[in-house]
Amino acid sequence: MxxxxxxxxxxxxxxCAGVDRAIEIVERAIAKFGAPIYVRHEIVHNTFVVNDLKTRGAIFIEELDDVPPGATLVFSAHGVSQAVQQEAKRRGFQIFDATCPLVSKVHVEVAKLAKEGYEFIMIGHKGHPEVEGTMGQLDHGIHLVEEVEDVAKVQPAQTELLAVVTQTTLSVDDAAAIMAAVRERFPQVRVPKQQDICxxxxxxxxxxxxxxxxxxxxxxxxxxxxxxxxxxxxxxxxxxxxxxxxxxxxxxxxxxxxxxxxxxxxxxxxxxxxxxxxxxxxxxxxxxxxxxxMNGIEETVKFPLPKGLKIDAATGLEIEVRKAPELGPGH
Structure with a gap:
């Protein structure tokens, strides 16, 4: 052999910067408010990360019914629907939103164009929490397309005002092929100035x-x-x-x-x-x-944290976060 x-x-x-930010939000929430901190859905989709945060005091839940009154709640990096946001606020939880800012950008675009009367085609994977969160920004008028063949099945109420958004973690090549099919069927469709894929x-x-x-x-x-x-x-x-x-x-x-x-x-x-x-x-x-x-791109992007997690109000000092030990190459 x-x-x-x-x-x-x-x-x-x-x-990436969005994952770094999301994990740090949970770590800082635990450091500031103490365990347990509740997180809706896995903060990011990684077994090691989730298990590590569990040992520190994070409790991962899927339903708001599992969060006790007065608890601190973090939304995952994938984002949540308007219904989840509104219900969490109604219940009075202390909320920190760890939605990746690039996902939030898509949410803002959807809300803005919806007010102008647009319907949407969303390119993404059914059941993925990011897709559920983005589609959940509206009550209606957003159509999911998973592959090229789905484009022919889309039946918008009107085609004059139609826009495309995409899940941020798709295959670039697959998304381009689907986008081409959308533009062929709906030549007047509005596409993002900058692609949604992060x-x-x-x-x-x-x-x-x-x-x-x-x-x-x-x-x-x-x-x-x-x-x-x-x-x-x-x-x-x-x-x-x-x-x-x-x-x-x-x-x-x-x-x-x-x-x-x-x-x-x-x-x-x-x-x-x-x-x-x-x-x-x-x-x-x-x-x-x-x-x-390999020689490759050096990424320097860093996203800001929520205001309430930068400084400890009691001491006026930067919140200290206990980091998990990193194993070096020789370990």
Missing amino acids: DKPQEIVLAEPRGF YATQNRQDAVKVLSPQVDVVIVVGSPTSSNSNRLRELAARLGTRAYMVDNAQELQPAWFDGVARVGLTAGASAPEVLVREVIDRIKALGATSVRS
Whole structure:
């Protein structure tokens, strides 16, 4: 059995600014108000992150009925519907909204255009919380399209005022194909000035396009529920490279590396670097002797935190957050 010789790391990979912000909101809420803090839906779609926050005092719920009166509630990075927002306010919870600002931008656009009489076509995956949150900004007039074939089935009440929005974590190529079909059927449709697919999704997919031809197999670190992680694996496979997605290093299968000289490694936007390092160590144990990083885009985006979580009102000092230990490359 030939052993892998080299690990090639995609750049960029892993956490994006929206995920960093969402996790920090939960951490700061716990530090300021004490456990438990309630979070509607998984704060981000990653098993390790969710389990770590559970140990610190976060309780993840799907229904507001599971949140006791007077509790502190955090909305996940994926966003929530107007109905959920209004009901949470009605119940008097202390609310912190960890919705990714790029998702919130889509919500604002939908609300603005709806007032002008627009209907919407939303490109996204049915059942994904981001899609439910965006579609839930309106009571009616928003039509979900998951694939090109669905475009022919859309029956808007009128076509003069029709706009497109998309889930932020889609395959860039798939979304472009669906968008082309929408424009062909509805030539006058309004499309976003800047595409809704977020910079981090685009950058990670572009990195996989560069990485895949250089390696024999691609490993994507990400949880099964992570949309953007799944798209990375699918993209590598579409480019002709064997590709697997793992939630952690224990899921790696030695047989995947038979006859492999170079292993490509990337991570979805909700997967922490500590998991990437553990995967590197596991592949090294299977024989890899070197690790190198691709040249890639350096992301410097940072989103501001909610005002109530920056400073402790009692002390006037920056809230201190206990960080989980990061495992270095040698661990």
